[in-house]
Amino acid sequence: MHQQRQSGILLHPTSLPGPGGIGSFGIEARHFVDFLRDAGQSLWQILPLGPTGYGNSPYSCYSAFAGNPLLIDLRTLVAEGDLLPEEIADTLPTERIDYQAVTEHKLSALRRGAERFFIADDRSRKKEFWHFCDTTFWLHDFALFMALKEHFAGKGWNRWPAPLVRRDADACSEHSHLLGHAIGIQKYLQWQFSRQWQALKRYANERGIRTIGDAPIFVAFDSADVWCNQHLFRLDKAGKPLVVAGVPPDYFSRTGQRWGNPLYDWERLAADGYGWWIARLKSDLGLYDLVRIDHFRGFEAYWEIPATEKTAVKGEWVKGPGEALFHAFREAIGDLPLIAEDLGVITPEVEALRDRFGLPGMKILQFAFDSGADNAYLPHNYCQSSVVYTGTHDNDTTRGWFNGLSERQQRSVCSYLRCSPQEVVWEMTRAALSSVARQAIIPMQDLLELDSSARMNTPGVAEGNWTWRMPEKVLGRGLAGRLAELTSLYNRGAGR
Numbered sequence: 001m002h003q004q005r006q007s008g009i010l011l012h013p014t015s016l017p018g019p020g021g022i023g024s025f026g027i028e029a030r031h032f033v034d035f036l037r038d039a040g041q042s043l044w045q046i047l048p049l050g051p052t053g054y055g056n057s058p059y060s061c062y063s064a065f066a067g068n069p070l071l072i073d074l075r076t077l078v079a080e081g082d083l084l085p086e087e088i089a090d091t092l093p094t095e096r097i098d099y100q101a102v103t104e105h106k107l108s109a110l111r112r113g114a115e116r117f118f119i120a121d122d123r124s125r126k127k128e129f130w131h132f133c134d135t136t137f138w139l140h141d142f143a144l145f146m147a148l149k150e151h152f153a154g155k156g157w158n159r160w161p162a163p164l165v166r167r168d169a170d171a172c173s174e175h176s177h178l179l180g181h182a183i184g185i186q187k188y189l190q191w192q193f194s195r196q197w198q199a200l201k202r203y204a205n206e207r208g209i210r211t212i213g214d215a216p217i218f219v220a221f222d223s224a225d226v227w228c229n230q231h232l233f234r235l236d237k238a239g240k241p242l243v244v245a246g247v248p249p250d251y252f253s254r255t256g257q258r259w260g261n262p263l264y265d266w267e268r269l270a271a272d273g274y275g276w277w278i279a280r281l282k283s284d285l286g287l288y289d290l291v292r293i294d295h296f297r298g299f300e301a302y303w304e305i306p307a308t309e310k311t312a313v314k315g316e317w318v319k320g321p322g323e324a325l326f327h328a329f330r331e332a333i334g335d336l337p338l339i340a341e342d343l344g345v346i347t348p349e350v351e352a353l354r355d356r357f358g359l360p361g362m363k364i365l366q367f368a369f370d371s372g373a374d375n376a377y378l379p380h381n382y383c384q385s386s387v388v389y390t391g392t393h394d395n396d397t398t399r400g401w402f403n404g405l406s407e408r409q410q411r412s413v414c415s416y417l418r419c420s421p422q423e424v425v426w427e428m429t430r431a432a433l434s435s436v437a438r439q440a441i442i443p444m445q446d447l448l449e450l451d452s453s454a455r456m457n458t459p460g461v462a463e464g465n466w467t468w469r470m471p472e473k474v475l476g477r478g479l480a481g482r483l484a485e486l487t488s489l490y491n492r493g494a495g496r
Helices: 027-038 074-080 099-119 123-135 139-151 169-178 180-206 224-228 266-271 275-287 323-333 348-356 398-403 407-417 421-434 477-489
Strands: 006-010 043-045 210-216 243-247 257-262 290-294 301-306 316-319 338-340 361-364 386-389 439-443
Touching: 027 043, 027 180, 027 477, 043 439, 074 099, 099 180, 123 139, 123 180, 139 169, 139 180, 139 224, 169 180, 180 210, 210 275, 266 275, 275 290, 275 323, 323 348, 338 361, 398 421, 407 421, 421 439, 421 477
Parallel strands: 006 043, 006 439, 043 210, 210 290, 290 338, 361 386, 386 439
Antiparallel strands: 243 257, 243 301, 301 316
8 A cells, every 4th residue: 555644425326316227438437537636535435336236335236347327427439439329319307317227328328339339320329348358357257247147137046947057068058049130239338438437547557546436345146246256255056145144143133133244165265376366456547546454254164054044143254265365365466556445343363364464454434433432433532544434335425424413422523522512523533534544445425414314335234235325516616626635735746
C-alpha cells in the first residue's frame, strides 16, 4: 500500500446517476471522478464489477473474471455507430434500480449493438475486438457458459445435459458451433465492458485517483468459474457441492450464516501451484489499482458446512492455505497491493497472516461504540496500517445507524465525538480522516447525510438490496470544498 496518508469515497458505479435506469461508465462517472479530485480525494472504492446472478448481488457473479454488461454506457455505443439514438431512449426510473426492467432494456439494446458491429465495415475496431478475444484466456469459456444458460432457459450448469455438465470436449465443441451467434454477442459485451472501464480508469488515474476493487474470497456455484474448474472445488461426481461456505453462530445470528458457496479443494489448488488464484488476482490487478480481499480470514481458516445442512450450526473450522498462497502470490506478482477485510471474530492466527504480508486491515467506526475504551474500532486504538470507514456497503448509513441507537448509546457517541446529534455524520467523517489510519474511506451516502432509505445492502435479507442511486446534481462545489478542507486539515491531500 502507498505510504502517504490518503482518503477516498465508496460508491459503486451502479449507484451513479444518469439515464438507463442504472449507473454506467459514461459521463456521470467522469463527473464523479472530477468531484473526487476537487474534494482532494485520491481513492475511489467500488464493489465487485462482475456479471451479477440471482439477487443482483455483486458478491454472487457468473464469473470472477468477466464484467457486468449493465454498466456499459449506451451513449458511447451510439457515438461509435453501434446503436441509433432512438434505440436507447427509455423511461426507466432514476431514483432506484429496477433490475428486471434495466436488464430487459439494456441487454436488448446491447444485442442490437453487437449485431450492427459484426456487420459493419470497421476494420480498426474489428482488429481491436479480435485481439481482445485472442488475448483474454477466460473469454470463450465464459461466453459459452452464458450462451448455454440462455439456451437452457437459465438453468444452473449442473442441470444441463450430462455431457455438458462434465464438459465433454465433443459436447462443448458442438455447442460452441451451435451457439456461435450468442457466444459472439457475449464476447462483444465483455469487450465493450473492458474498453469502457479501462478508459474510465485511465481518466481517474490521470487525475490522481486510484481505484480500489473488491474480490470475494468465494465464487458462486452457478458460475463459469466452478463449471470450468470442477476439479478445484469440493463437489461430488454429479457436480453438486459436498460442503459449502458460511460463518458460525454468533451474537448476530443464533444459526450462523449459510452462504452456500462451494468450497475450494485447497490440496488440488496447491498441487497446481495455486494457478487459478494467481490468474484471478492478476486479472483483478489489471482492473484496479488496489484490491480489497473480502472475508480474508477464510484464507487462514474457513467455516465448512455439510451441504445437506440447512443452517450453519453444524459446521467446523478447517485450515485454509495460509502463508503458502500468499507466498505464491508474491512470487508471481511481487508486492501485494491488497486490503484485508478482517472484520468479525478474528483470531491471532488471522492477524499474524495479515501482518506477515504487510496487509492493512479494516476499521469500522460504527462498530466502535458497543463496549469500552479498549474497543479496537475506536480511533485512539488504531495503527497506521489500517483503512478506516464510517461504514461499508453492508452497514446502515451513518445517519440511519445513529437514529437506530438508544438515547444512552447516542449520548455515548456524541460524548466521544464532542458533537450534537445533528452533527454526528460529519463528525464521524472527521474522526475517520483525523485518525492515524493511513487510508480513510467514506461512503457517498454519509457525505450526503442520508438515512436508512439509502442503505446499499442488508446482510441476510434477500430482496431490495443493491438498488440505491445517488440523486442528480448533489456533487456541488460546497460539498467538495467542505470535504477538501477536512482532507487538507488532516494531511490526506498532500502531494496532490
